[in-house]
Amino acid sequence: MLCRLFSSLCSAECRPGSFSTGRHSTSSHSAINTSSNVPTIKQMPLRNETICAVATPPGKGAIGIVRVSGKEAFGIVGSVFRAKLPFDKLLERTVYLGRLYDGKEFVDEVLIVKYVAPASYTGEDMVEIFAHGGTRILSWIIELLQRRGASPALPGEFTFRAVSNGKMTIEKAESINEMITSRTRRGLELARRKFNGSFERFILPLEGNLKEALVNIEASIDFPEQGIKPADVSRIQQTVASAISRIDEMLEKSERCNLLLDGAEVILCGAPNVGKSSIFNILVRDERVIVSDEPGTTRDLVDATLNIAGVPVRLYDSAGIRTSGDSIELEGVRRTWHKIERVDLILLVVDVSKPVSDDEKKVIGELLDREPFFLLNKADLGVNEETISAFPEERRFVISAKTKDGMDRFEAAFERFFDEHLPVDGVFLSASLSGILMKAKRFLALAKQNIYQEAYDLAASDIREALDTLSFLTGKNLPPEEILDSIFSRFCIGK
Numbered sequence: 361m362l363c364r365l366f367s368s369l370c371s372a373e374c375r376p377g378s379f380s381t382g383r384h385s386t387s388s389h390s391a392i393n394t395s396s397n398v399p400t401i402k403q404m405p406l407r408n409e410t411i412c413a414v415a416t417p418p419g420k421g422a423i424g425i426v427r428v429s430g431k432e433a434f435g436i437v438g439s440v441f442r443a444k445l446p447f448d449k450l451l452e453r454t455v456y457l458g459r460l461y462d463g464k465e466f467v468d469e470v471l472i473v474k475y476v477a478p479a480s481y482t483g484e485d486m487v488e489i490f491a492h493g494g495t496r497i498l499s500w501i502i503e504l505l506q507r508r509g510a511s512p513a514l515p516g517e518f519t520f521r522a523v524s525n526g527k528m529t530i531e532k533a534e535s536i537n538e539m540i541t542s543r544t545r546r547g548l549e550l551a552r553r554k555f556n557g558s559f560e561r562f563i564l565p566l567e568g569n570l571k572e573a574l575v576n577i578e579a580s581i582d583f584p585e586q587g588i589k590p591a592d593v594s595r596i597q598q599t600v601a602s603a604i605s606r607i608d609e610m611l612e613k614s615e616r617c618n619l620l621l622d623g624a625e626v627i628l629c630g631a632p633n634v635g636k637s638s639i640f641n642i643l644v645r646d647e648r649v650i651v652s653d654e655p656g657t658t659r660d661l662v663d664a665t666l667n668i669a670g671v672p673v674r675l676y677d678s679a680g681i682r683t684s685g686d687s688i689e690l691e692g693v694r695r696t697w698h699k700i701e702r703v704d705l706i707l708l709v710v711d712v713s714k715p716v717s718d719d720e721k722k723v724i725g726e727l728l729d730r731e732p733f734f735l736l737n738k739a740d741l742g743v744n745e746e747t748i749s750a751f752p753e754e755r756r757f758v759i760s761a762k763t764k765d766g767m768d769r770f771e772a773a774f775e776r777f778f779d780e781h782l783p784v785d786g787v788f789l790s791a792s793l794s795g796i797l798m799k800a801k802r803f804l805a806l807a808k809q810n811i812y813q814e815a816y817d818l819a820a821s822d823i824r825e826a827l828d829t830l831s832f833l834t835g836k837n838l839p840p841e842e843i844l845d846s847i848f849s850r851f852c853i854g855k
Contacts, residue, residue: 410436412505413513414498421493426501428510429486429518434474436508437487441472452476460491462504468497482518483525531559531793531833538788543623546670550617550788559789562610563833566603570804570823570830573599577811577820593811600808600823607801610789617788623665623672624778627699628735630709631720632680635737638761639709640664640677643771661695669779676703681723705733705777712736712747712758724750733777735770737761793833800829 410430416423428437438447443458450456452474460467471490480486491497506512514520519533531554538551573596628636644664662677676699679692700706706727710720734751736743740760748758757773759766789797807822 409511410509411513411517412436412502412510413518414502415488416493416498418495419493420495424491424493424498426489426491426498426505427486427513427518428489428505429480429482429484429513429521430510431485432509433485433487436505436510437472437489439508440467440504441470447474450474452479460489460501460504462500467500467504468492478525478527481527482521483527484521529560529834531789532557534790534793543665543672544667544670547672549670554788560834562606563830566606567827567830567834569599570603570827574820574823574827577816577823581817581820596819597808597811600804600811603826604801604804604808607797607804611794611797614789614794623674624668624704625674625676625699625702626705626707627676627678627696627703628707628709629678629681629696629700630723631711631717632682634680634709634711635761636680636709637662637677639707639735639737639759640675642761642764642767643675661699669775671778673778682719700727700730706730707735708732709735709737710747710751711738712743713738713741714747715744716747716750731755733757733770733773735759739765796829796832800826803829 408431410428410432412426412428415425415427434447440460440462441447441458442461443450443456445456450472455471455473457469457471459469468491470492473488473490475481475486475488477483477485489501491501502512516533516537519528519536522528523530523533535551535554539548539555542548542551576592576596628640630636640662644666661679663674666673666675678696678699679689681693681696708724708727710716716724732755734756736748736751736756736758738760739758740763743758748756757766757770759770761767803822803826807819807826810816810819810822
């Protein structure tokens with residue numbers, strides 16, 4: 361039963377920040393400092409040390425996992441682990457029960473799993489130690505391993521080594537972090553799709569077609585007396601143009617997938633006392649905001665996070681927009697406009713029982729091009745037909761926050777808005793990976809132009825550059841250090 365329990369926990373969890381290796385309560389050894397003189401992520405390619413880190417979140421828990429990876433992993437762990445069998449006799453990928461000792465001092469009873477290179481997560485010799493959870497025990501184990509020669513791992517260094525050793529591609533590594541940090545089921549599904557190779561299935565045919573085009577061009581350069589037939593030129597042009605189009609399609613889908621991981625921002629805005637806070641409380645299913653008949657009750661932005669159609673949505677309630685001599689209220693209005701400029705969707709609330717005021721007309725005029733949803737509230741007090749007719753039918757919702765009439769229709773449209781903005785397929789690409797695709801696209805655009813001008817030697821060079829750039833995504837080559845730094849700096853320690 362213990363084996364089943366621990367085997368289900370072999371994958372590392374995200375752990376924000378560094379793990380303190382402060383002195384344990386009974387040891388006379390000084391703590392090992394993991395926060396100073398630690399190389400940056402850009403120095404990872406130069407690091408050959410055996411590394412260690414806690415791979416589970418800090419704090420109390422039933423189980424804490426410590427990872428050790430590198431050529432000295434077996435020697436380091438073997439020097440502190442005691443079991444019925446010597447460490448070098450332990451079978452790989454098998455769970456063993458034993459004890460860790462700091463000299464003669466008992467540290468903890470643990471389970472360990474030994475992985476022999478290259479059949480490990482990192483592609484190196486690796487050991488996972490399953491100890492009892494808790495800051496003191498895990499700190500002691502990390503300190504002990506470091507005194508035996510291990511170095512503290514950098515954020516994402518285990519996965520970086522997996523990429524460096526050909527165990528996974530750079531986008532698969534990125535998908536691991538996205539799975540760890542995803543905030544909704546739909547975001548998790550998107551990250552899993554990328555992990556399972558949906559991006560690779562896009563890249564490989566693209567790469568294959570470009571290689572074929574390059575062979576045809578280079579053949580004409582090597583054998584100029586044969587030349588390139590018009591039909592071949594046309595086919596090469598189509599291949600390059602198709603590759604550019606496919607890259608554009610992938611980038612566009614990635615931009616839309618961004619909603620699932622980074623989330624969206626939505627603001628409730630409008631004149632004072634039109635019911636913004638009441639609607640906010642209904643949407644968040646909680647009495648988060650004070651509701652009063654007194655205009656100007658909400659003076660600052662109040663926010664809450666919702667899950668709408670699988671999209672993490674940060675919803676803002678805001679100060680009523682009006683001219684005021686009150687400096688505090690004016691600051692609230694300024695902050696409202698500042699946020700309006702940056703959100704993904706605006707919910708403009710209007711009192712439908714009254715005519716639209718001149719101030720409201722000005723606000724509406726400024727926001728129309730942003731295609732807001734118009735929430736015509738307070739229908740329980742009566743409906744002004746001129747107010748209703750002032751707003752486009754497809755984006756207006758007559759509601760009552762007091763009786764909740766009309767809220768179902770609005771909430772269904774609210775959810776549909778996000779659902780329709782998500783692509784059926786595609787994967788999310790970080791700015792780093794998108795930049796790689798855009799660079800490849802630029803080379804292909806040059807190749808297309810040079811083919812048109814019959815500068816085939818230049819076109820061949822451009823296609824080669826595009827293929828070299830795409831090789832960063834297929835795992836054939838490591839990307840430049842600044843791209844690696846951008847990707848792995850977002851990882852947690854222990855992953």
